[in-house]
Amino acid sequence: MDQILDIIGLFPVDQIKTLACLLTSYPFALIVKRLPSANAKHILNIILGVAYCSFCLGQWSWIHSFASSLVVYGLLMVLPKRFAHLVVFGFCMLYLSISHIYRMMNDYMGWTLDYTGPQMILTLKLTSFAWNLYDGSRPQDQLSGDQKKRSIKKLPSLLEYFGFVYFFPTFLAGPTIEITDYLNFTSGAMFNDERLKGKAPASGFPAFKTFIRAIICFVFVFISGDYAPYYLATDAFRSYTGIFEKIVRVHIHVALSRFKYYFGWYMGEGSAILSGIGFNGFDDKGDAKWDRITNVYPLRVEFASNIREVSTYWNIGTSDWLKRYIYLRLTPPGAKPTFFATFAVYSTSAIWHGFYPGYYVFFIMSTFLTEVAKDMRRKLRPYFVKTIETPTGPQEKGTVLKPLYDIVGLMCTEWFLSFFGTSFLLLSIESTLQIWETFYYLPPIILLLSFFILRYIVPTPRSGSKSKSQ
Known part of the structure; x- marks a missing residue:
C-alpha cells in the first residue's frame, strides 16, 4: 500500500x-x-x-x-x-x-x-x-x-x-x-452497411489494444520524471564538455516529454473506440478499421525523416483542423502553397496554445524548418530519387545514396525539432536563450542560412530529373 x-x-x-x-x-x-x-x-x-x-x-x-x-x-x-x-x-x-x-x-x-x-x-x-x-x-x-x-x-x-x-x-x-x-x-448512420445491419461492430479488442498502448506510454511518463526539460536551462547541463552528450540529452529530455500526450490521447481514443465512434469502415481484407479519431502514431513521429511526417502523425486532429480550416482556405485549388499559408498555420497554432513567448519561438522556427524541408525535397531529393517511366506509369526509384539521404533527414528533423521544442516546453525567452547560448546559437543560424541558400541560391533541377511528389 x-x-x-x-x-x-x-x-x-x-x-x-x-x-x-x-x-x-x-x-x-x-x-x-x-x-x-x-x-x-x-x-x-x-x-x-x-x-x-x-x-x-x-x-x-x-x-x-x-x-x-x-x-x-x-x-x-x-x-x-x-x-x-x-x-x-x-x-x-x-x-x-x-x-x-x-x-x-x-x-x-x-x-x-x-x-x-x-x-x-x-x-x-x-x-x-x-x-x-x-x-x-x-x-x-x-x-x-x-x-x-x-x-x-x-x-x-x-x-x-x-x-x-x-x-x-x-x-x-x-x-x-x-x-x-x-x-x-x-x-446509427455510421453503421449503415450490409455487413453490420445497423449495429456497431465489436470494439472490445481494438479498444483493449489502444488501452495497452496507453499503458506502455505511461511507463515512459514515469521515466520522464528523471528527465525534466527545465534541466536543459541549468548550469549543470551547460557544464557538460562534450557537444555530442549535450545533443543527445536535449533529444532525450524533449522526446520523453511527448509521452504524456501519447498517453492522454490513447486513453481518449481507446474509450471512443469502445463506444463505437472510432469505426472507420472496412479495409481491403474486409476487417473493420478503428482509426477515425486516431490522434498520433508515436513511432512514426519519433522516427520521422522530415517535418511533414511529424505534422502528419502528431496531434492529427489539430493538424487536420489547421490544414482544413486554415491552410487550404488560404490556398486556392491548384495553387502552390505559399510561405504566408505556412506562417498562418503556425501562427494560429501558437495563439491556440497560448501566449508564452516560447510557443512563438517554436512555431516561427518550425515555419522555417518546414520551408527548408520543402526546398530540400524540391531541389535536393531529385538527386537521390529518380523517376523511371514504366508501362504502368512513372515510378520512383532510389539511388544507392537514398538511404543516406533518409538517415540524415531523420537525424536533422528529430534533433532540430527537439532543440526548438525546448522553447515550447520551457515557455520563457530567458530559458530559451540559455539553451541557445549553450550551443553558441548555431542551430538557429544553421537553419536560417539553410533557408536562404536553398531558397535563393541552390537551383531547382530540370523537370526531367525531378521526382514525383508523394
Missing part, C-alpha cells in the same frame, strides 16, 4: 482526478454504445462531460464550455451564413485567448490543469462545426470531396449540439471530433 501511495504522490491531485475520469470512460463507453436512442446518448454525454469537468477542473469550470458553446449556437442562428463561420472563428479564438491570458495572470509558468485544456479542444470542435455549416450552404460544385463529406445543411438541435460539445470520451484530453461523425454515430 505504501508503494502505491508513493506512486500516486508523484502526480498532482488534478492529474490523478483526470486519470480517474479517463479510466471510468471505458465502462461508460460500453453503456453509451448500447443505449437504444440517439437522444439517450446525447443526454449521457452531456451529464458525464459536465461531471468530468466539475470533478477534475473545479465545480463551476463547465460554465466556460457551456457559455461559449451557447454563444456560438446563437451566432450561427442569427448571422448570415456567408460570414457567420468567420465571426464564430474570431469569437472562439478570442475567448480562448482571454482564457490563456487569465491563466497566465493567475498561474504564470504553472502546470495546474484547468478549463483551458478542454476549451482548446472545444475551440477546434466549434470552429470546424461553423465551417461545416457554411460549406453546407455553398454550391456543391464549389466544394472538395472532403468538404462535401463534412458539410451539414442545418443547425442540429440543442440536445444534439451539446451532446457533441460534451462527448465524454474525448472531452478532457481530446482528440477532437467533427459534428458529422458525432451525428452519424449517435443516429
Whole structure:
C-alpha cells in the first residue's frame, strides 16, 4: 500500500482526478454504445462531460464550455451564413485567448490543469462545426470531396449540439471530433452497411489494444520524471564538455516529454473506440478499421525523416483542423502553397496554445524548418530519387545514396525539432536563450542560412530529373 501511495504522490491531485475520469470512460463507453436512442446518448454525454469537468477542473469550470458553446449556437442562428463561420472563428479564438491570458495572470509558468485544456479542444470542435455549416450552404460544385463529406445543411438541435460539445470520451484530453461523425454515430448512420445491419461492430479488442498502448506510454511518463526539460536551462547541463552528450540529452529530455500526450490521447481514443465512434469502415481484407479519431502514431513521429511526417502523425486532429480550416482556405485549388499559408498555420497554432513567448519561438522556427524541408525535397531529393517511366506509369526509384539521404533527414528533423521544442516546453525567452547560448546559437543560424541558400541560391533541377511528389 505504501508503494502505491508513493506512486500516486508523484502526480498532482488534478492529474490523478483526470486519470480517474479517463479510466471510468471505458465502462461508460460500453453503456453509451448500447443505449437504444440517439437522444439517450446525447443526454449521457452531456451529464458525464459536465461531471468530468466539475470533478477534475473545479465545480463551476463547465460554465466556460457551456457559455461559449451557447454563444456560438446563437451566432450561427442569427448571422448570415456567408460570414457567420468567420465571426464564430474570431469569437472562439478570442475567448480562448482571454482564457490563456487569465491563466497566465493567475498561474504564470504553472502546470495546474484547468478549463483551458478542454476549451482548446472545444475551440477546434466549434470552429470546424461553423465551417461545416457554411460549406453546407455553398454550391456543391464549389466544394472538395472532403468538404462535401463534412458539410451539414442545418443547425442540429440543442440536445444534439451539446451532446457533441460534451462527448465524454474525448472531452478532457481530446482528440477532437467533427459534428458529422458525432451525428452519424449517435443516429446509427455510421453503421449503415450490409455487413453490420445497423449495429456497431465489436470494439472490445481494438479498444483493449489502444488501452495497452496507453499503458506502455505511461511507463515512459514515469521515466520522464528523471528527465525534466527545465534541466536543459541549468548550469549543470551547460557544464557538460562534450557537444555530442549535450545533443543527445536535449533529444532525450524533449522526446520523453511527448509521452504524456501519447498517453492522454490513447486513453481518449481507446474509450471512443469502445463506444463505437472510432469505426472507420472496412479495409481491403474486409476487417473493420478503428482509426477515425486516431490522434498520433508515436513511432512514426519519433522516427520521422522530415517535418511533414511529424505534422502528419502528431496531434492529427489539430493538424487536420489547421490544414482544413486554415491552410487550404488560404490556398486556392491548384495553387502552390505559399510561405504566408505556412506562417498562418503556425501562427494560429501558437495563439491556440497560448501566449508564452516560447510557443512563438517554436512555431516561427518550425515555419522555417518546414520551408527548408520543402526546398530540400524540391531541389535536393531529385538527386537521390529518380523517376523511371514504366508501362504502368512513372515510378520512383532510389539511388544507392537514398538511404543516406533518409538517415540524415531523420537525424536533422528529430534533433532540430527537439532543440526548438525546448522553447515550447520551457515557455520563457530567458530559458530559451540559455539553451541557445549553450550551443553558441548555431542551430538557429544553421537553419536560417539553410533557408536562404536553398531558397535563393541552390537551383531547382530540370523537370526531367525531378521526382514525383508523394
